[in-house]
Amino acid sequence: MASHRTAWILLLLLLCGLSCPVVLSVHMESGGSGLEESGDGGLLGGGRVKRGWVWNQFFVVEEYTGTEPLYVGKIHSDSDEGDGSIKYTISGEGAGTIFLIDELTGDIHATERLDREQKTFYTLRAQARDRQTGRLLEPESEFVIKVQDINDSEPRFLGGPYIGSVAELSPIGTSVMQVMASDADDPTYGSSARVVYSVLEGEQHFTVDSKTGVIRTAVANLDRETQDRYEVVVRATDMAGQLGGLSGSTTVTIVITDVNDNPPRFPQKMYQFSVAESAPVGMLIGKVKAEDSDVGENTDMTYQVKDEEGLGAFRVTTDSNTQEALISVQKPLNFEAQNVHTLVVEALNKFADPRFVDLGAFRDQAIVRVSVLDVDEPPEFQLPDGLMEVQEDAAVGSVVGVVSALDPDAANRPVRYAIDHSADLEQIFSIDPQTGAVVTTQVLDRETAGWHNITVLAMEADNHTQVSRKPFRIRILDVNDNPPELATPYEAAVCEDAKPGQLIQTISVVDPDEPQSGHRFYFTLAPEGSSNHRFSLLDVEGNSLEGSRKHNDMKRPLVYTHIKLNPSVSLPTTTS
Known part of the structure; x- marks a missing residue:
């Protein structure tokens, strides 16, 4: 019996090597002698088994498209003598729906098409019962059916839409952005989920790193003013890009940002x-x-x-x-x-x-x-200071000054003159309308009015609306036309015991004239008093207009002199 069991084990090992999804089932006698399973799923020779169930991992290939149920594997108890007395059942995920078991043989089949990307494995429990009594012949044991991956999922770009940007005129190799595709296939099994990237459209201007998905510029002459955006199609292929690999693609919009590489330009010169x-x-x-x-x-x-x-x-x-x-x-x-x-x-x-x-x-x-x-402008006066002078004894009709104004326009129209009498109510002056000569119309008196203000109008001869106004100041120059006068009436008195040379009276005079160099006054006694030798005049030094101003602050010039008794004359005691 031992040699028979060993041959059966070797046959099962050979079958497992030929077809991976087949379960490794070891028949064991109830006595428990035979092989035992190691911790890593291997078999150890010698000794008794530690349990009655023996199997390797179960696999089922996803996306099976056959018409018959797909064989998954077999569960088996070492107490099974092959006489049909043991009933095999399973429970757990998919039991009775996805997975069916032959109660006599323990063969398990998958009845539905499985998708590893939806569920990678199923956990079930195996039972072996006496068909007659229903008694468990083996402890209930858990096992796993793994869904084996095939390359049925293409890479997908889940981060889209992708929009990146890069400055125009950037050097070759400038990083723009990174795209990433994911593959739902098993990354631990073969190359189904190993993705590489390539550019389908736009490769003239951009490249993509096959491993990282980083997009870079392929040229250095990107010009925003020529084209401000590009649509680049990037493809991701699994199976490391090998023939037969699945692929997916995405469109990346790359915006070319501006740099100040253009000067201003006037549209016309x-x-x-x-x-x-x-x-x-x-x-x-x-x-x-x-x-x-x-x-x-x-x-x-x-x-x-x-x-x-x-x-x-x-x-x-x-x-x-x-x-x-x-x-x-x-x-x-x-x-x-x-x-x-x-x-x-x-x-x-x-x-x-x-x-x-x-x-x-x-x-x-x-x-x-x-x-x-050109604008029709009023005449312009040629005298900048606006000052005229005339002596006060000038005869009526004397010329005070001549006003001159010119038309600044190219036409150079004739100019006419007038005096604005609204400001010169006395109308002391008049003006020749053609020559601009200002003349006196009344007798002038500096002592009455030393200054006069007039406003002269200059206008175009044929258009009096073009008029200019200019004020002029006329200064009246003084002439010596007034005699000196006593400042006030004087009446002198002297005591009879006055001593010779005693000061009797100081008199002062004024002169309304104002010559440039100042007056010089001379005092003498009137003829009727000159025969009286009892009195004399003492002229005061500096008795001029300027000297008088030093002693008096009157508006009219003031000078003065002293009257004294002659030193050699005695007054009669009866004279006062």
Whole structure:
């Protein structure tokens, strides 16, 4: 019997080697002698078995498409004598539905198509019972049926949609992004889940690392202005890319981001504007704009006046919102002085990339011609200070001064003059409407009014609405036309015991005239008093207009002298 059992074991081993899913079943006698199973599933020779069940792992190939149930393996008890007295049953996952067992032989078949990607193994329990009594002949034992993988799942990209970006003009090999595909097949069994990557579409511009799925640039001349995005199709193939492997693909959108590699460009090289010569300082006369094929802040630019024949008559500023150059008046314009101004306006990148700035390539220039339009302007006065002088003794009709005004326009129309008598109510002066000669119409008196103000109007002869106004000040020059006068009436008194040489009275005089060099006054006694030798006059030193001002702060000149008794004369005691 021992040799018979050994031969049966070798036959089963041979069958297992030929067909892996076949169970290794060892028939053992109830006495328990025979082979025992090692911890790793091997068989150990010698000794008694430690249990009545013997089998290797059970396998069933997934996706079986045959018409007959698929044989999985056999469970067997060493107490089975082959007489049909033992009934084999199973319980657990799929028992009675997915897996059926032959009660007599213990053969197990799979009745359904299994998918390892849904369930990788099933855990069941085996029972061996006496067919008559139902008594368990062996302890219930657990076993596992593993679903064996086949390459039935293609790689799938689960992270899509993929959108990456890379700056234009990036060097070859610049990393863009990484894609990853997963394969539901068993990664521990063969190469079914070993994925490699390749580029199906877009390989002219991009590559993909076959192992990591990292996408990189394949060229260095990616230009956003030419093409701003690419659709790259990446394929993932299992079986390490070998023939017969399954594959899946995904589309990767790669956006080319902008760098400031383009200069501003004026769409035309010359612009023309016109402005009236009367335009106020700060007035906007026109806009120009350079174009930049970049995007975002790379289109920001500034403008400046590079050269101008008009010597700063205009200024250029930048509108930060529209990126336009705003040309405005900076100085008053004059058609007669210069009727055409030529400016060279320069546009520059505000945020120029130093990698691309060379030889001034990131700027452009345009010529701007500004025509100044003539405006009918009122006459302009030629006397800047507006001061005239005339002596107070000038006869009526004397010329005080001549006013001159010219028409600044190219037509040079004749000018007519008038005095605005709303400001000169006394009408002391008049003006010749053609020559502009200002003459007196009344007698002048400096002591009454030393200054006069008049406003002269200059207007075009055929258009009195074109009028200019200019105030003039007329100073009346003094002449010595007033005699000195006593400052106040004087009455002197002297005591009879006055001593010779005693001061009796100090008198002062005033003169309303104001000569440039000052007056010099001389005092003498009147003829009727000159025969009286009892009194004399003492002239005060410095008795001039300037000297009097040092002693008096009156508006009219004041000078004075002293009256004294003669030292050699005695007054009569009866004279007072």
